[in-house]
Amino acid sequence: MVSLKRVLAGLTVLPTVLAHPPPFADGRGHKIAPKVFIISMFAPEGEAWWGIPEFDILAHNITVPGLSPLFPHVHCTADHAVCQLITGESEINAAVTMTSLVFSDLFDLRSTYFFAAGIAGISPLQGTTGSAAFARYAIQVALQYEFDAREIPQNFSTGYVLQGALAPGQYPLSIYGTEVFELNQDLRSHAVAFAKKAKLADSTTAQEYRAHYKQNGTHEQYKIAALPPSILECDVATSDVYYSGNLLSQAFDNTTRILTNGTGTYCTTAQEDNASLEALLRAALHGRVDFARIVIMRTASDFDRPYPGESPTYHLLQAEQGGFEIAVENIYRAGIHVVQGILDGWKETFDHGVKPSNYIGDIFGTLNGKPNFGPGRAQSLEESGALLTKRSRAELSKRRPLRL
Known part of the structure; x- marks a missing residue:
């Protein structure tokens, strides 16, 4: 989540590279099998x-x-060990792009490590601008009913109510399947250790802005926001809506806790990750990728809420937070150690894969295993409509408003 000035500045289209691949993309009759695939x-x-x-x-x-x-090409190194694509912003672009990649017959991605590396907003309760956060969970926080805050009941803390629930704070009774993804925590530990070798970029502008979050030492809860950039382990929220302010940020923090059964830590906010992960999960179901080989890193370009005394609108639309440039720079500074770490440790560790000690996958248990979030596979499938009966249809009709 960045200021609109920065968003508009970033909408430059990449130079078009004319490319006509041979029948097999490496030119030698073999599919391309990258060791690391960077997702921008x-x-x-x-x-x-x-x-x-x-x-x-x-x-x-x-x-x-x-x-x-806008970004029709996959870019690769000379030996095809590292490749990269740009999905385009938002959930729809990410889903279509990633689906096209993972089901393309130009590539063999069964042993590839996918490294999603982008910028994001950050909660000042968890970190500061320029920091690089590595996620275990990706949570689709905007998958909710929404009521204008000016029209909500007095006993509602927010206008957001999870699908199928009757009030804020209740677990959803309508399950879509993309609400939460859990990634390989053991692989994340490797990535974090690599990234901690980096010297992260910072700037005077960013330092001056973040100092407001600890004015005169009176706002102790935001003390981490005034510190220099660091490497973090916390989770990413997916939403196509750019939001700003204490109330919305608190609402989605609560959503994160509810959807992960209290095990997730809301930290960064971005637009694409759940969409990319759903495409990768479907590919994993068909044996085309290994879902245990995914790393998500988001570098913080701005805060998700204003400092005390600043208005949310000014914070999002006008404030010069100074985080965009250093966040983009730190994608490379932190990320290159992750890429190089995987390449350098390929024979010893990464070729065979990093076996996860935690559950990985979605709320349905699609890839087997038992999620440590959600109501369980059977109930999730029924509430999604996958196991419809006359009785469940009747129950669902009571929970969901009909859209004609």
Whole structure:
């Protein structure tokens, strides 16, 4: 989540690279089998990996049907060990792009590590701008009923009510399946250890802005927001809505706790991750990717709520928070250690995979295992409509308002 000035500044279209791949994309009769696939979401995130000293990600540019019209190519190093694509912003773009990639016959992605590396908003309760946060959970927080706050009952703390529930704070009774994804915590530990080798970028502008979150030492809850950037382990919320303010941020913090049964920590807010993960999960179900080989890193470009005394509208629309530039820079500074760590440890560790000690997957248990969130597989499937009976249809009709 960035200021609108920064969003508009970032909407530059990448240069079009004319590419006509041979029948097999590596030119030798083999599918491309990257060791690491970097997922970027928009132009500045993608360009963070261009022109770096470690490798040339633009050595190959491969047209893949179904990718964004703005970003129609997969970029790869000369040996195809590292590849990158840009999904385009928002859940729809991410879902279509990632689905097109994982079901493309140009690639063999069964042993590939997917590294989603982008910018995000951050809660000042958990971190500060420039920080790099690695997620275990991705939560689709906007999958809710929404009432204008001016029209909610007096006993409602927010206008957001989870689907099928009757009031804020209740668990959803209508399950879509994309509400929560849990990733490999053991792989995350490796990625965090690699990233901690980085010297993160910072700026005077960012330092001056974040100092407001601890004015005269009176706002102890925000003390971490005034610190320099760091490497964090906390979770990402997915929403196509750019929101700002204490009330909305608190509401989605609560949503995170509810949907993860109290085990998730709301930290960053972005637009694409649940969409990308759903595409990867469906591909994993068909043996095309390994869902245990996914890392999500979000670098903080701005805060999700204003400092005490600042208005939410000014905070989002006008304030110069100074976080955008350092967040983009830290995608590379932290991320390159993750990429290089996987490559350098390929034979010893990563070729065989990092076995997760925790559950991985969605709320349905689609990839087997028992989620430590949600009401359980059977109930989730029934509430999603996958196991419809006459009785469950009648129950669902009571829970859901009909849309004609």
